[in-house]
Amino acid sequence: MxxxxxxxxxxxxxxxxxxxxxxxxxxxxxxxxxxxxxxxxxxxxxxxxxxxxxxxxxxxxxxxxxxxxxxxxxxxxxxxxxxxxxxxxxxxxxxxxxxxxxxxxxxxxxxxxxxxxxxxxxxxxxxxxxxxxxxxxxxxxxxxxxxxxxxxxxxxxxxxxxxxxxxxxxxxxxxxxxxxxxxxxxxxxxxxxxxxxxxxxxxxxxxxxxxxxxxxxxxxxxxxxxxxxxxxxxxxxxxxxxxxxxxxxxxxxxxxxxxxMGSPESRALRHAFFGERAASKIPDVPDDTPIRKVAKVGVIGAGTMGGGIAMNFLSAGIPVIVLEMKQEALDKGFGAIRANYEGAVKKGRLSQDKTSACLGLLKGSLSYADLGDCDLIIEAVYEDLSVKEAVFKELDKVAKPGAILASNTSTLDVNAIASFTKRPTDVVGLHFFSPANVMKLLEVVRGAATAKDVLATVMQLARKIRKTAVVAGVCDGFIGNRMIEHYGRMAALLVEEGATPWQVDKALEKWGMAMGPFRMFDLAGNDIAWAIRKRRYVEMPHIRYGKCADRLCELGRFGQKTGRGWYLYLPGNRNAIPDPEIEEMLAAYRKENGVTPRKISDAEIVERCIYALVNEGARLLEEGIAQRASDIDIVYLSGYGFPAHRGGPMLYADEVGLYKVARRMKEFAANSGDNFWTPAPLIAQRVAEGKSLT
The missing domain is CATH 3.90.226.10 (2-enoyl-CoA Hydratase; Chain A, domain 1)
Structure with missing residues (x-):
């Protein structure tokens, strides 16, 4: 041709x-x-x-x-x-x-x-x-x-x-x-x-x-x-x-x-452009893989996440049935969906006709049996494996043959979830990010048994609902949350050592992050991270956490939802106000634990937090959880507020120079005694070969 x-x-x-x-x-x-x-x-x-x-x-x-x-x-x-x-x-x-x-x-x-x-x-x-x-x-x-x-x-x-x-x-x-x-x-x-x-x-x-x-x-x-x-x-x-x-x-x-053309900013944006296109390709799933028909979607849970997930499909013209256990929960969820659409109309982002058409595709139910004709069913229930087990066993009974069963889990084992059914090949993770009707990223979690046509179908569907889909393997936290845990861990350790939460946030926001880690913790709810840490203390006792975060939670300071977290929040206002009580709490904590506070530079804050993302990202590549370095960058650019002009954590490491990054990690390891800072074998290998990560 x-x-x-x-x-x-x-x-x-x-x-x-x-x-x-x-x-x-x-x-x-x-x-x-x-x-x-x-x-x-x-x-x-x-x-x-x-x-x-x-x-x-x-x-x-x-x-x-x-x-x-x-x-x-x-x-x-x-x-x-x-x-x-x-x-x-x-x-x-x-x-x-x-x-x-x-x-x-x-x-x-x-x-x-x-x-x-x-x-x-x-x-x-x-x-x-x-x-x-x-x-x-x-x-x-x-x-x-x-x-x-x-x-x-x-x-x-x-x-x-x-x-x-x-x-x-x-x-x-x-x-x-x-x-x-x-x-x-x-x-x-x-x-x-x-x-x-x-x-x-x-x-x-x-x-x-x-x-x-x-x-x-x-x-x-x-x-x-x-x-x-x-x-x-x-x-x-x-x-x-x-x-x-x-x-x-x-x-x-x-x-x-x-x-x-030679600027780092343009290199970063071009990297993201190519990375987003590469993310849609799965090496062992050919482009001509048959696609399953998805003409109707079921969503289990009408809460914030379930409602947002439903809106994606409604806006794409796909009928949705939302399942709840109580009519009050269903009514509340539908009210939130209507309010979201009406807000878009008021802002001129959507016509009234389009809104009416979307809402006309929405139905509710209190019975699992009503999900029997759905082609795709997504659960958005509480993040607990026993709760997921009950849901998937019920779905296994009512879903038609060939229906795709998806979990919106953000950390749990998709293979375990698939084992709750007699059709593990039909099970996949679809990790939407909140608010699900706004956030661009969709982590597609591939289980050990997930069929290739299921993957091909959900990747195509992601494009239809205007999401950037990135495939991840099964591990605790997948790509994004597994990495962000160490980013947040470093932030907490920096505060233990002498920084204030607002210094850490300002340093990273000035560097380009959309939101500093402590503002992020308060937004998500400090009790959520606390529950994860409690599990980590048992499962991974060798990992060092900043336990000042536990002290915060013991005081009931869970973040915006309680009006107090790392910051203070006034009623009806989400502005984060530095709170002197936090400085007093940190000073007492350091004294009790024999920590002499030191002055920490903004440069060290950025390096410790961002290089933590890099090191864990390299481990994800080694393990095959992420297919390619650019996939990791797309996750962080699309879902975690990483600055576009820096191209993602993996490209940023290459721009700084992987040799320099590895040397700095070794310094952190020597100074802290934290084994985490031993450069990932992939980083050591690439440095030895004079190669980059991306």
Whole structure:
């Protein structure tokens, strides 16, 4: 299969982009376009050229799989392709249907004419990868649609309907019906009317309040961009389009693009982009694995988690029946679901019609028998193995053959849960994160007996309900919670040694975490972690925990739900207020245990907590609990508030330098006597081989 197809239709040459799945502008496509243009130029019978994709897709832009490889700038580069288009002595028409983004839009901007279907969608999304458009997009788009509209598109990376730009120089005509037929008719009209060849680059561009506008734009973008440099660079590139001749503006754009390409922030965002796609692949589950039909879902439990889980499927148009043991619990749960939807309507995120449609798919029941026609049943009951046992034994009786039985457990043994049924191949873990209707992450826990078609089905279903699914093996806590336990353990030990909870939180939040560990503990409930620690003291007595956290719980300070935890909370207010009583409690605890408090730097706080994630993550890789390092990073980026610009704990370790990370771990081991800090064998191996984790 060739990446482009050349054909002639009368006096018009047609170059069709044919590079599934997104018509990416890779090297082969670029070669094909230039070859087609050269062929058309040499054929006296050809009077015009049409570049087209399909009705659904013009081009998804540059092939980022080539980033960092010689093919990125191998000739013909995208710049050369666009230059060749512009210099064609025969009119070149870009015919746009469906998606036209990134390098695809930049190519279209180089054409002499552009036609589009009204429902086409355009975007320059490079900023989402920590980049800016690098093939003239920041220079041509402002000339085509105006400075403010262009900067909004470029700095946000968000798509916009083509129809929005009717009447601008971006589109010469909107067409209905068959796109190719319309493009051929338009090309023939251009030739017949001897229309002059227009170049977007020649359009004059300005802004009536140039300096004031760009200063306003810088201030606005700086406020929302945080540590990401690309949005501000987008402003500078568009400013160059207004303030400099085209060729000088292009030079500025290229310089900014290359500086961003080598930035750690862009590497992190590109790592996440590829990692999210890789996470959907399971090595021993082929893409053509049969999928089980999921037309109806059952959810057991109408609490916060069960209701949130139900909303995912309702919003995707899948009927849901929710089971509870008491009508009062069912009514309360349904009230919360309705309130969530109504809140979305008030905020303009959802239409009333959509809300009504979703709620129309929801039914309740007090009888397990009513789950008999469900294709997927998810339990969201109390996190206790004996409770799960009772639920799954009941499900085994009522669920139809082939129904998928899923547990929303966050830590428990999925193999044990599967053993409570006579159909362990149908059992899988689906660990949603709270609030389940909002959080993007879904840990898919693969049991020893889980069937491949069950895995394929739930991975596809995850995409349908707009979740990022990551496969985990069976262990206590799976990927995310097993790692976060050591992160939190280090935070508690730092407090025992002399830090305050708010110093720890501020240090990690300043570094980029969405929420510090002690605020997180208070939000989740300190009693939950306390119950886990009690189990650990028996099962894993060799692991050292900061028992000041136990003292906190003995005082009844369970967090936001009790108004007091590591912080103080005023009624009706979730703001965490540092509490002097905590400092007094810690001082007394240290004195009782013979601990002399020391001054701890913010740098040590970050290293101890983040490197704890790295070391445990490496062990998960060794054990095969996680399939790949990027899966671990996606878990933390999607579910635990890890800063996007750092790419996840495993990539961060590589950015710091795995050799340096391992040396620091050894220092922690020597200073603390904690065996946890012995670098995981995988880290030691990679350091010895000069390799990275990702």
């Amino acid at each position: 060739t990446s482009t197809v050349y054909a002639t239709r009368g006096a018009v040459a047609v170059i069709t982009l044919n590079n599934p799945p997104v018509n990416g502008m890779n090297h082969a496509v670029r070669q094909g376009i230039v070859a087609g243009l050269d062929r058309a130029a040499a054929d006296a019978a050809v009077k015009a050229v049409v570049i087209i994709g399909s009705d659904r897709l013009f081009s998804g832009g540059a092939d980022i799989g080539e980033f960092g490889t010689p093919k990125t700038i191998a000739e013909p580069s995208l710049w050369t392709v666009i230059d060749t288009v512009e210099k064609s002595t025969k009119p070149v028409i870009a015919a746009i249907g469906g998606v036209c983004v990134g390098g695809g839009l930049e190519l279209a901007l180089g054409a002499h004419f552009r036609i589009a279907k009204p429902d086409a969608s355009i975007a320059l999304p490079e900023v989402k990868l920590g980049l800016l458009p690098g093939a003239g997009g920041t220079q041509r788009l402002p000339r085509a649609i105006g400075v403010e509209a262009a900067l909004n598109l470029i700095a946000s990376g968000q798509p916009a309907p083509a129809e929005r730009f009717k009447g601008t120089a971006l589109f010469d005509e909107f067409v209905e019906g068959d796109l190719l037929d319309a493009a051929l008719a338009f090309a023939e009209k251009v030739v017949a009317e001897k229309r002059p060849l227009k170049l977007v680059r020649d359009i004059k561009v300005d802004h009536p309040q140039r300096e004031a506008y760009f200063q306003f734009a810088r201030n606005t973008v700086r406020a929302v961009a945080g540590p990401l440099p690309a949005p501000l660079k987008c402003v500078e590139a568009v400013a160059a389009a207004v303030g400099k001749p085209f060729d000088q503006g292009i030079a500025v754009e290229r310089s900014l693009f290359m500086s961003l």
